Amino acid sequence: MKVTGVTCHILQSKVEKPFVSARGWVYATRASCIVEITTDEGITGWGECYGPAAVNRTLIETQYAPRVIGRDPFDVEVVWEDLYNRIKDYGAQGFSITALSGIDIALWDIMGRAMAKPIHKLIGGAYRRSVQAYATGLYFIDMDRLVEEAVEEALAYKEQGFRAIKMKIGLGDPKLDFRRVAAVREAIGPDVALAVDANHCFSVPQAIRLGRMLEPLDLLWFEEPISPEDHAGYAEVTRTLDMAIAGGENDFTRWGFRDIIATKAMDIVQPDVCAAGGISELRKIATLASAFGVECVPHAWGSAIGLAATVQFLAALPDQPPAFRPLPPMLEFEQTPNPLGDLLATVPIVQRQGIVTVPDGPGLGIEIDREILNRFKVA
Numbered sequence: 001m002k003v004t005g006v007t008c009h010i011l012q013s014k015v016e017k018p019f020v021s022a023r024g025w026v027y028a029t030r031a032s033c034i035v036e037i038t039t040d041e042g043i044t045g046w047g048e049c050y051g052p053a054a055v056n057r058t059l060i061e062t063q064y065a066p067r068v069i070g071r072d073p074f075d076v077e078v079v080w081e082d083l084y085n086r087i088k089d090y091g092a093q094g095f096s097i098t099a100l101s102g103i104d105i106a107l108w109d110i111m112g113r114a115m116a117k118p119i120h121k122l123i124g125g126a127y128r129r130s131v132q133a134y135a136t137g138l139y140f141i142d143m144d145r146l147v148e149e150a151v152e153e154a155l156a157y158k159e160q161g162f163r164a165i166k167m168k169i170g171l172g173d174p175k176l177d178f179r180r181v182a183a184v185r186e187a188i189g190p191d192v193a194l195a196v197d198a199n200h201c202f203s204v205p206q207a208i209r210l211g212r213m214l215e216p217l218d219l220l221w222f223e224e225p226i227s228p229e230d231h232a233g234y235a236e237v238t239r240t241l242d243m244a245i246a247g248g249e250n251d252f253t254r255w256g257f258r259d260i261i262a263t264k265a266m267d268i269v270q271p272d273v274c275a276a277g278g279i280s281e282l283r284k285i286a287t288l289a290s291a292f293g294v295e296c297v298p299h300a301w302g303s304a305i306g307l308a309a310t311v312q313f314l315a316a317l318p319d320q321p322p323a324f325r326p327l328p329p330m331l332e333f334e335q336t337p338n339p340l341g342d343l344l345a346t347v348p349i350v351q352r353q354g355i356v357t358v359p360d361g362p363g364l365g366i367e368i369d370r371e372i373l374n375r376f377k378v379a
């Protein structure tokens with residue numbers, strides 16, 4: 001089998017209620033670079049790249065596509081190494097890897113379709129047929145009702161059956177952050193797990209101070225307390241606080257994660273399959289993490305394609321650590337309305353009572369709705 005074409009679709013949709021995280025960016029639209037790879041056997045595979053779509057498309061069209069066309073999709077890691085080594089002098093991290101991730105995912109989708117097997121059966125097999133999802137939400141929307149809106153949203157997730165929720169923090173006032181998290185914890189009770197995500201808005205002392213305030217609230221993890229470049233700072237926060245420290249959605253490849261994992265600078269690493277290098281590279285990052293006793297719980301924030309790739313990867317990820325009653329790695333399931341997530345697959349991946357069934361169709365296990373693709377395509 002040979003690749004005959006690599007096409008990038010830039011999809012964009014409006015967000016009904018714009019929302020804000022600790023980085024202060026208002027999310028008024030959602031956009032994504034979707035990668036479609038065709039073959040001479042009529043099999044088409046789909047991938048997705050994290051981050052600004054136009055840059056990903058330019059990288060793929062100018063740097064990668066000419067080197068992928070004519071290749072056998074089953075040489076997926078050979079292709080990965082070739083593309084990475086072609087680009088690493090100019091970009092061993094960031095866009096060059098997010099663009100590469102989209103190609104890698106599409107090649108795995110093709111292999112799965114060619115074998116009539118879901119991807120997780122090609123990367124080790126099904127450790128689980130369903131994954132526990134945690135609801136990502138509780139952004140900052142109404143600045144006059146920050147505590148009330150968080151409580152209402154969290155209760156709605158609990159009502160839907162979610163057993164775990166992740167909320168945003170980083171309001172520039174540790175007392176307000178604490179009040180908001182404490183109100184949510186009190187509202188949802190002790191049996192729903194609660195994580196907080198600061199989107200790297202704190203300094204080391206600020207993170208430690210707020211972390212100590214939050215620790216009595218029994219949090220699942222404290223995500224991205226500080227800036228992703230500061231690995232030594234992560235190690236300091238991780239050693240100082242008792243609660244688990246998570247991060248890694250802005251890190252890339254096995255080399256980018258190597259020192260974080262080997263120094264245990266984080267308790268939990270969160271590589272994104274659409275950013276850190278695709279399914280091929282996430283397997284390597286997860287293996288590194290396992291070797292050093294670090295948990296791997298992937299980050300996910302994209303369209304139905306990124307979500308499906310994450311679910312396939314999670315199905316084949318061993319329990320960390322194995323146990324009589326293990327705590328399996330959870331699926332990040334964002335809850336802010338996103339048509340690219342809800343509509344792009346003909347049969348969307350949904351949660352019921354906080355549980356997502358792993359699709360067992362070939363490849364990613366979803367089919368792309370061309371009409372929706374064309375409706376949201378802007379370039």
Ligand SMILES: [Mg+2]
Nearest residue numbers: 197223224249
């Ligand atoms: Mg995050």
